Amino acid sequence: MILIKDLCKNYGSLNVLKGIDMEVKKGEVVVIVGPSGSGKSTLLRCINLLEHPTSGEIYIEGEKITRRTDENKIRQKIGMVFQHFNLFSNLNVMDNITLAPVKVKGISKEAAEDNANELLKEVGLSDRAYDYPAKLSGGQMQRVAICRALAMQPDIMLFDEPTSALDPEMVKDVLTTMEGLAREGMTMVVVTHEMGFAKEVGDRIMFIDEGKVLEESNPETFFSNPQNSRAKEFLSKVIH
Numbered sequence: 001m002i003l004i005k006d007l008c009k010n011y012g013s014l015n016v017l018k019g020i021d022m023e024v025k026k027g028e029v030v031v032i033v034g035p036s037g038s039g040k041s042t043l044l045r046c047i048n049l050l051e052h053p054t055s056g057e058i059y060i061e062g063e064k065i066t067r068r069t070d071e072n073k074i075r076q077k078i079g080m081v082f083q084h085f086n087l088f089s090n091l092n093v094m095d096n097i098t099l100a101p102v103k104v105k106g107i108s109k110e111a112a113e114d115n116a117n118e119l120l121k122e123v124g125l126s127d128r129a130y131d132y133p134a135k136l137s138g139g140q141m142q143r144v145a146i147c148r149a150l151a152m153q154p155d156i157m158l159f160d161e162p163t164s165a166l167d168p169e170m171v172k173d174v175l176t177t178m179e180g181l182a183r184e185g186m187t188m189v190v191v192t193h194e195m196g197f198a199k200e201v202g203d204r205i206m207f208i209d210e211g212k213v214l215e216e217s218n219p220e221t222f223f224s225n226p227q228n229s230r231a232k233e234f235l236s237k238v239i240h
Contacts, residue, residue, distance in 0.1 A: 001026045001156065001187050002047065007056035009042055009211075016042045018211040020056070024156075027185045031192060031202035031219075035234060039211040040191040044158045047189065048078040061155065076104065079149030080158045083165050085141040087133045087148070093120070094129045097148045105152065112151065119147040123177050139170030143177055150181075157181065159190040195239055199223055207231045 002024040009017040045051040098112035205222040207215040215228040
């Protein structure tokens, strides 16, 4: 599904990613953890070409996307949910969700709205379809952002710290939505500080620090018996 070989990303003299190798199989949930500034978000942004790698190769469903490619076509396959929602404030919830399917995929407005209503029902927001983002809580906006990504019917979903901008009581609803997607078999790559989610939902945990993958294992092994000294130190600080 996703194959990454020796991925490097530099900003001038700053080396943010240093030779990342990664494979994500269809239906797998891979959770990326690590300290702030370790390159986790940059890695996600390279996967859907919001950032262009300095070197290395990325394959999506067997297609090499790191050579000249149609970025918008790639992004139709890959949904992304950001830390700060990125909803259009001048559009209501329904229009936020249906804009891309209608404009990019050429789906009829009626079909797009039917799909949007189904998605909103799944995340418990049927009654907010015609509200504007300013009327929503952070947790509601993030669930709308997830619906917006799913409306393009992607094969892969990327989540970049989707709960870190939320008040604690809002976090659970968003994580529950993500857990539901995982149960349905969505291929997911999740950058998060929510260790409970990583442990319960992740099929595999990748620990990244200073632009390198230092440890990779199943959740049980990673949380109970990490091998890398930096991973041990990190876990001692985030799990109380």
